[in-house]
Amino acid sequence: MRCFTVLGPSQTGKSTLVDKLGSLEGSPRKSVSPYGLGLTEFEFGGEAWCALDTPGSGEAIAHAHHALLASDACILCVSTNPEEAVLAAPYLRAIEASGTPCILFVNKMDEPRGRLRDVVAALQDYSNHTLILRQIPIREGDKIVGSCDLISERAWRYREGQPSSLIEIPPDLIEREHEARAELLEHLSEFDDWLLEELIEDREPATNAVYAISSRVLRENRIIPVLVGAASHSNGIMRLMKALRHEAPQADVLRKRLSAGGSISESALVAVGFHAYHRQNVGKTVLVRAFTDGLKQGTMLAGARLGPVQDPGTGKPIASGAASAGDVFATVKSDHLPVPSLLGADAAVDAPNWTNAPTPMMERILVPSSERDETKLSETLAKLAETDRGIKVAQEEGTGAQLISSQGPVHLRDICRTLAEVFHVDVSEKPPSPVYRETISKSSDVHYRHRKQTGGAGQFADVKLSVRPNGRGEGFSFAETVKGGAVPRNFIPAVEAGAREAMDKGPLGLRVIDVGVTLTDGQHHSVDSSEFAFRAAGKMGVRDALAQASSVLMQPIYRVEIKIPSIYSGSLVPIISSFKGQVLGFDRDDKAKGWDIFRALIPGSALDELARTLRSATQGIGTFAKTFDHFEEMYGKEADAIIQAQGAHANEH
Structure with a gap:
């Protein structure tokens, strides 16, 4: 064939x-x-x-x-x-x-x-x-x-x-x-x-x-x-x-061209798996093209036995019983076959990089209509991601909800339809929650004493802490300048652990970043002091210090790399500017004639709108890939609205 x-x-x-x-x-x-x-x-x-x-x-x-x-x-x-x-x-x-x-x-x-x-x-x-x-x-x-x-x-x-x-x-x-x-x-x-x-x-x-x-x-x-x-x-x-x-x-x-990359030899390349999908009551169906004669049910392919070999149109066993070189056939009960892939008798090899799907640009949270489907949804999306490489599946930070990245609105509708018709999982979709952080804008010193007496052994820990802003991207740091054993050495790691716990949620209700904490002094009790007590003192003391250190909202900034035909490059400058982004420049794409790679920094809150605008401005051709770059301060009415929304969200939970 x-x-x-x-x-x-x-x-x-x-x-x-x-x-x-x-x-x-x-x-x-x-x-x-x-x-x-x-x-x-x-x-x-x-x-x-x-x-x-x-x-x-x-x-x-x-x-x-x-x-x-x-x-x-x-x-x-x-x-x-x-x-x-x-x-x-x-x-x-x-x-x-x-x-x-x-x-x-x-x-x-x-x-x-x-x-x-x-x-x-x-x-x-x-x-x-x-x-x-x-x-x-x-x-x-x-x-x-x-x-x-x-x-x-x-x-x-x-x-x-x-x-x-x-x-x-x-x-x-x-x-x-x-x-x-x-x-x-x-x-x-x-x-x-x-x-x-x-x-x-x-x-x-x-x-x-x-x-x-x-x-x-x-x-x-x-x-x-x-x-x-x-x-x-x-x-x-x-x-x-x-x-x-x-x-x-x-x-x-x-066969010779596909083996030229060196990942598999020409003689070892038996077939390619190039398309797969799920059918109700049937399971995963894989479309395969054979390069050798005799592929049939039970043949070793990719390290396991091949399932039934069928005509791809009728689903009936192929007339000859075995595929010949060049034939295209369907196989079921062969879930071990990845798609796309180069298939040898003993193993499957990743397909060449050119088969990779464009980076999906549209992110949505999928919410099952029934609580009993929550576990099933996770398993089902994993199966879909095996047959549709244009999908990326993850969990939303903080909530653990199912986060799916698709190629666009049509692709997303197809995914939801497949979930309902094939797997009987009905879902609704919504945009993911933006990821914000907070930091502090000034230093703060605090003296905190943790003391509890409950009949038996008590709890006692006394710490003096200094909290200061760190440079952007430096993250959390901890130091100590305690002298004279005021806080025993074996309790200092507990203070640090408590300080780190305090970073999980700051005064604005968000995770705190780029903060340095220094333990400067303290007191201990020979009987009632413990790691637990100093951990609690470190946590509560840092929380008090953060409340006095003028919290600032931080928004995520992403570096985006947009691939577009050159005729559209000029139109991207005002688009990026409209999203309060920063144009970094563009170069010719060495891998494709007539294409540019356009680079910019853009707030995370604008990514969804960027995907929609880019599709519209480039007739659906332009794509982008994003990587987190840094967090930066956010002020004004927009910041106030986000802080207020975060507070309302926290109260709901």
């Missing part, structure tokens, strides 16, 4: 394209996973094929990354509008990072919204691979009625619902055809000395030889050929499928 992925932005006709390709020589067998990945199996040219149709939402791009892990080649489906080229930028980035040979298909040529050369030029801004036109459209007025192949120099007229008919190249297109063909040959000659010599000697290269060169450079992932058509009318579909059949590499090339 040969396998390819169709990917690209929403509304470019990917699913229609897959349906038409699958129907060229019979009836395709189609299935769709709960995550929106379509899998279509069909026959063409006497070979078995599998097309992976990936969701077009930017929030689901991780599934496109994973599909490429199992694909010999891919088709990038784009629109005819040059201004929408930027929407294809994340997919070009993924394709180049994966090293997957690609054919670019400009779809919906029946609704042209720009010149083809402008579309290709706009897309070239995001591709290190040269985009080479293999066809040019034939126009009659504003309508596209056919295409001309630049290698064979034959023209075809589209016919609704029928194969295109061979025609003469229209006279008014001949000059443009010669120009485009010369450009094609010039680009191909960069990868073939024979062709270069033919062009230098002004000899017309043979058509079959040019086809062979074009096939080779695609298999070697040197260029991206550009074909055109209109899938909804079946225009250009046969030519696209023939290009895949004759020019795309087979599974052995993919």
Whole structure:
């Protein structure tokens, strides 16, 4: 079986394209996973094929990354509008990072919204691979009625619902055809000395030889050929499928490429796990592509026995009983298989880094509708995180509530729907509580005596403490200057422990940071003093000192690294400023042509709004990753409101 992925932005006709390709020589067998990945199996040219149709939402791009892990080649489906080229930028980035040979298909040529050369030029801004036109459209007025192949120099007229008919190249297109063909040959000659010599000697290269060169450079992932058509009318579909059949590499090339990273040898690489999902009453289903013959139930894979091997569309056992090299199959009761991963007989190896999902930007607390589901929710989210690498699961600081990070609102809705429909856990969602701290702005000295008499042995500890502000980021520190044994050495660690406990909650009801405590003097009793008593004295004494040291609210500041197409970089400056952030600058992204990495510092309270604004400003393309940088003071009405809210929250609990 040969396998390819169709990917690209929403509304470019990917699913229609897959349906038409699958129907060229019979009836395709189609299935769709709960995550929106379509899998279509069909026959063409006497070979078995599998097309992976990936969701077009930017929030689901991780599934496109994973599909490429199992694909010999891919088709990038784009629109005819040059201004929408930027929407294809994340997919070009993924394709180049994966090293997957690609054919670019400009779809919906029946609704042209720009010149083809402008579309290709706009897309070239995001591709290190040269985009080479293999066809040019034939126009009659504003309508596209056919295409001309630049290698064979034959023209075809589209016919609704029928194969295109061979025609003469229209006279008014001949000059443009010669120009485009010369450009094609010039680009191909960069990868073939024979062709270069033919062009230098002004000899017309043979058509079959040019086809062979074009096939080779695609298999070697040197260029991206550009074909055109209109899938909804079946225009250009046969030519696209023939290009895949004759020019795309087979599974052995993919196996060699995936093992080139050195994490697993080519001979040890048995299969890849590239997609997984949970089904009610079935459990975890994993989609696998085999690289060797004979994978069946009971085969050792990733160090354990493989579960039942099924047809991914019907869920029935595969007809042959065992998968052959190149086959895509589903397996259940194989929960040990991670996704995405490279699978050997004895172990699973992490998939290459390019399969990683973008850092999830939207954080929400999930609250189960029933108390009995609280434990179940934690277990269920862990299972979901295994099959959807775009999710990050943690616990909210302070409350321990389930905190989930998703790719965006659509992704979050899908997660909640899966929880309800598959796992029967109904949840509501809410924003997480901001993480604030407090510190002090001046020094304070205190004398505290802890004394209790309860009939038996008493409790006695007397301490003199000095509390002072530390520098930002220095945290808590403790020192002692006691002389003459006023506080015995064995009790001093207890004073420090009590002082640390006092940092858990300050006068504002928040954790206290960047404070230094010094034990300067004290008294003890030979019978009633104990570690417990000095710990209590240290804790209460520091609390009293903090209350006199002018508490200040501290807000978290995060360093954000935003990845965006360069055309959006200028718009980020006012966005960051509107969130009271600080722009640190931006650089070209060395890993992706046409992209920038924009860096800034931004208050933690603005992160959620930044995610929404960034999606809006970049048409859903921009992403950011955050790391905590520091806490800084916060004053004014906004600080007063937060302090008041913290006090109300504390009273509730």
